Structure formats: C-alpha cells, structure tokens
Amino acid sequence: MNFSQHGPKLKRPPGRPKRQEQEGTTNQYILKTASDLFMEFGYEPVSLQQIAKVCGVTKASIYYHFENKAQLFTAAVSAMMDKAKTSSQQIMQQQDMPLYDRLVMLAERKLRFPHGDFETILREASDSLSKEQMESIRRSEESIHHVLTVSFTEAIEKGEVRPLHPLLMAHTLASMLMLGNREVAKEFAPSPTELAHDIIDMFWNGVGLSRESRTDEA
Template sequence: MAKQSGKRMPGRPKAAENGKSTKEVILQTAIGLFINNGYQVVSIDDIAHNAQVTKASVYYYFESKAELFKESIVALMVRIRERINEMLGADKPLYERLMDVTVAHLRATMTIDMDGFMRESRTSLSGDQVHEIKAAEENMFVSIEQAFLEAIEKGEIPRIHAKFAAHSYIALVKVGNYRQADGASLFADVEEAASSIMRVFWKGFIGE
C-alpha cells in the first residue's frame, strides 16, 4: 500500500486558515456580494479577490458563476431554515414564536429586494438550478407548516389548512419590507411591521 505523502493533490486549493474550508469562505463571500450588488454585477474575479483566494480556487469548487450563485442561495436558505427551526422550537405559544420569526426575518431582509434579486438572475440559471433554489425555498415553508400542524395536534389553534397558512404567512412577511415609489416603507419600524403582519395573519387564520 502506497504511503501518503501529505501533499495536496495538484490543483486543489489550500484550506482556509480561519477554521473554515476554502469552499465555505467562497460561499459566504459570494452570498454577501450577490445580495449587496446583484447577480449581473458580481464577477468570479470579485469573489476571488474578496475571499482572498485565486480564481482557479473558485473554479475548483464551482464550474460557473451560475452554479456558485445557486449554491450560495441554497446555503443561505438552509441557514435561514435552521434559524427558523430554532425559533419555532422555543418553549413559547405559537403566536410568540411566529412573532420572533417575523421580526428576525424583517430585520435580516430590510435592505434586500429578494424578489428583484431572483428575477435578475433567473435568465442566467439553468432549469435545474432554478428548481434546486425553489426546492430549498419550499423547505422553509415546510418548517412553518410543521409548526402549524403540531399546534393543531396540541389543540393550541383550530384546524386550518397548514400549507396554505404557511405560504400566506410568508407572503405577508415579504410585504413588511415593501418600499413605495419614493423609497419610504409602509411602516415606521420593524416592530410595527411585525405587529401588523401578525395581527392580520392571526385574525385571518386563527380567528382570535
């Protein structure tokens, strides 16, 4: 059996020195650049420069900018789902848990036009890449739907269409950061937006 030399395989980039893998560093850098600047403006050179890796290192892990974008958005949605699961798993009434999720989501996305962001990139993505992003987004709905189903089972809320309720809730949350033509928000602050969203949602679906 051949003895391993401990050397890297040719072409394989060095591991990052901060404890994160090079791939993780590239992904996190790409997420920030894509969200702040849009898909079309950001280049592989920009990502490599900001991640402090070579362009070859980026292409070692991702065959194209479109593939890196897809992986970045999926990774972001996985992180969002994990955070949602953490808040929904708290020992609180469902209303309070949903309020926590609403406030956290509004604060995290208050400067991001996610719908416009996705529209800009869609023409550059393959059908499979769009499908993977949609599947990751759907997983976020599943977490909220499951919270409704568990609350129904415990008798905390009446029987409702859990999937419809989950999609309706997310749609309302997206309205919270809507900007008017002059750039003004519909609400004075995140707390007012969250309270308004939860009031409409709760009365509409729970009836209380």
C-alpha cells in the same frame, strides 16, 4: 529503520487535513459573501471578480471551487436557505413558547437581515440557470416552508389557529415577511422588532382564533 514496522505508517501526506480544512473554510466564506452580494444587488450586477475582491481571494480561487457564476449562485442561495431552515427550526421547536411569540421571533430575526426581493432576483437569474439548478433552489426554499407547515399543522391540532391549509399559511407568512424587507414597509415601523410585531399581528388576525375564543380557553 523500517518505519512501517517500528512506528505508525502515515496514511496521508503531512498537512493534508489542514489544507482540506482551509479549502472548506474558503468555500464557506465564498458562499456567504456571494449570497450576501446576490441578495443585496441581484444576479446580473454581481460578477465573480467582485465576489473574489470582497472575499480577498483571486478569481482563480473562485473557479477552483465553482465552475461558473450560475453554479456559485445556486450553491450560495441554497446554503443561505439551509441556514434559514435550521434557524427557523430552532425557533419553531420551542414548544414552551406560544405559537404567536415564536412567529414574532422568527419574523424579527428575518427582518434584521434585509435583502432584495427573492422572486425578482431568482427571475433575473433564471435564464442563466439550468432546470436542475432552479429545482435545487426551489427545494431549498420549500424546506423552509415545510418547517412552518409542520408548526401550523400542530397548531391546528391543538386549536391554536383556525383549521386552514397549513402550506398555504406558510407561503402567506413567507410572502408577508418578504414584503417586510421592502423599503416602503420600513416607513411604518422604525425597527425590525416593531415591524415583526406589525406583520405577525396582520397575519395572526387572519389565521388566529378570535380574541374572545382565546380568552375563553385561558
């Protein structure tokens, strides 16, 4: 029987799509595990062997997906930030909610997943990263700031906040939320919800309209 004439001709060997799916899942799991470990312990203390052990795979499996630790760090941190960007967009695009409430929701979600000081971690890793890798991470970081910048620009146009520089406002809020991950901040607020409200209150008092102005507008 000539199978090409009497039946569908297979374009790929059986099982290949499943293998690709498994490899994709493994890659994502390695990225998630690596980003968690890097953000908790920093760059230097975390080894590829430790990442492999937590993932339940061999070190060779790590090298199958990533050439070295620097490449894995870059990919893991960038993937983490891409998820943060998507999450931030979902919150900030809820136009039926006041900006203040969206910022509290954003802060609470971030503070529920504490991690180390990102700038300290990145500075520690910088000697091991290429210029291109550093730039890639910074672009991912800026994409999150861009989400906030767009929201603050819209808020300025609507008269919800003072006409300050939107990008500066975005960086200021990001810095305040980063400080909220430090242990000293938790001494003043026992839960992420309370800490989120405290931080956004402090931020809002700097950029928001006065209480009297908001009352008049209402």
